Amino acid sequence: MATKNVPDQMKAQVLEEYNTPYTLKTLPTPQLTSENDILIKVDAAGYCHTDAVLAAGQMKPNPPNFPHIGSHELAGTVVAHPESPSAAAESVPIGTRVGVPGRGYHVCGTCFECKSGNEDDVGYSNRCPNGLSNGLSKNGGFAEYAVVDARQVAVLPDSMTAVTAAPLTCAGVTIYNALKRCRLNSGQRVGIIGAGGGLGNLGLQFADAMGLRTTAVDAADGPLQVVKSLGTKASIVDARATSAEDVVQQVGKEDKKTDRADMGLDAVIILPESQRSFEYGVELLRNHGLCVVVSFPENGFQVSARDLVFRDISVVGTLLGSRSTLQEMVAFAAEHNIKAVSRTYSLDKLNDLVDQYNKGEGGKLVVDMALT
Template sequence: MKIQGLAAKTSGAELEPYSYEAPSPQNFQCIIKVLSCGICHSDLHMVDNDWEMSNYPIIPGHEVIGEVIEIGSQVNHIKVGDRVGIGWQRTSCLSCRDCLRGSENLCDEMQALIATGPGGFADYLEVDSRFAFAIPDGIKTNVAGPLLCGGITVYSALRYAGMGSGLEIGVIGVGGLGHLAVQFASKLGNRVTVFTTSKDKAEFAHELGANETVIVEKNQPPSAPSQPLNILLSTVPASIDWASYIDFLDSDGTLTLVGVPDAPLSIPGFPLLMKRRRILGSVIGGRAMMQEMLSVAERYQIEPIVEIFPMEKVNEAMEKVRNNQVRYRAVLSHQL
């Protein structure tokens, strides 16, 4: 079948119509009719080739929600008519040690959706059905996409840092990632402290469920929270006062990074040694973690806050994301 997409043909270019032929799905493949697709900053990085892994023409989009219209002969966990979502990961080897213990996202042969083929800024998408996830009935189509990237990123990071309930959890930054982290942490019964440079976002963090906010003044060290933190999640893509934040951790506390700092970390050793603290990095999540996250999101009514654009206004939407003018996630929809 011929698929109509929106592609950047050179680095940094605007997206324009582009079509390609997709074969009939074989074995574990399936074809979905795209209903909506979130826009992530990673889409911009890929369009701009910031990570030197882009292949042009590139069709972005890795927060895809769609309806299954055709399946391969080996597909038995989803069926035609199901509503499914596809995130950053296209596939993995499914046989290495990481894959066999449920960490497919850590597989050395992991393929990213838009780095190894077309993404979801299109009318249809062919994917490996084993990385297409049934979307629970209680999650709306136009808000589901960002959960498949931003949602799983923060949820997996918090869970692997030890998040349960009854803990003191800090979140640095209230953006596309942070506003979801606050919801997951608070609705699962934890006390949440938010660190932000914005008074408006501090007020909004309380609406999301934060118990305490710390406004960090420019070029000033952050003030300490009222309680030592068991987990501190950094969602910001910048270098910050790591030494101060390490000191905010309780004994056996964990600093977890999902935002990529713009310079190597500078961390003093003694505060880690003397309180047995640790630093953890995390990226998306495996298939079991994805399903758990979607279940939690439905049960506790956790939703990304989105601004919805019709698919034909993709360049306008991308520019707003590029200029940080969207609070908090942008979504392209075929349903407008």
């Protein structure tokens, strides 16, 4: 194994059972087991809603093995290659800074998703049912070192810090891909429901840079303050005080339309897990509009057949994005200086980070290894 000053042991925050705090431990540094493996020194690791879902024992049907190291959105520096590296591993030399998403570790290459090339290159798919996910079905980024699949990663531009990059590898690529799924042209209207959260605040910035007219919806003081702090062109809506119908009527006035069927937004993206948020978003749509679902509540969403049949509303889901979409998004974010509104913590303060997350004040929370 070709390495660069890699110690035998590392510090890691470990989840030892559900609904318990993380425990800071000293563990063996993980080893490379595949030609596609690379070892990275973790520079930053984001905390995502899915980390909270996993820690609460709600990650079904594939729960983790304990003890478990979380975080599936991380950024780091390549420090080791296997003895016989694949072309993918060789494409990221030691010293390369990379962003790493969760899905796509050790995909099988032979299943329908891998062979179809629907989103990724033929032979690799982050939707592969046989692959693992960093921080979920395998150990992730809340540690000084992590083994990742070289085929997963995006090379980071010199101008982008690790703290900026880490949230982009999950929250960023997910909302960027959701906006792409909307298939809108510059000047068309999109709504982001849950706009002040980790995905939402990035989505508002992406939408602005894409030239979309955005309606930012949230229903809590902290997230709404995050939205306001961004300074985007989005129309900001407090769903506690303004009905969806009132928003539609205002949009109709701005667009000089009087036919209710043609009033409203062209697409909405649903980020919260509540049924009310879903219904609010769908009500914002004009006829033939598109609802893109990102969240996955345990009991799902109830969809009105009347909206589907009489208004021709379409509902689709989206998951992360392909390798090419990840690299495209990183370049787009760097070009337009898009960064998540974030707060950083040292690795040993991860439980403080979790406490802050549970307050629901919006933005992203990131472990910055430089603070450790």
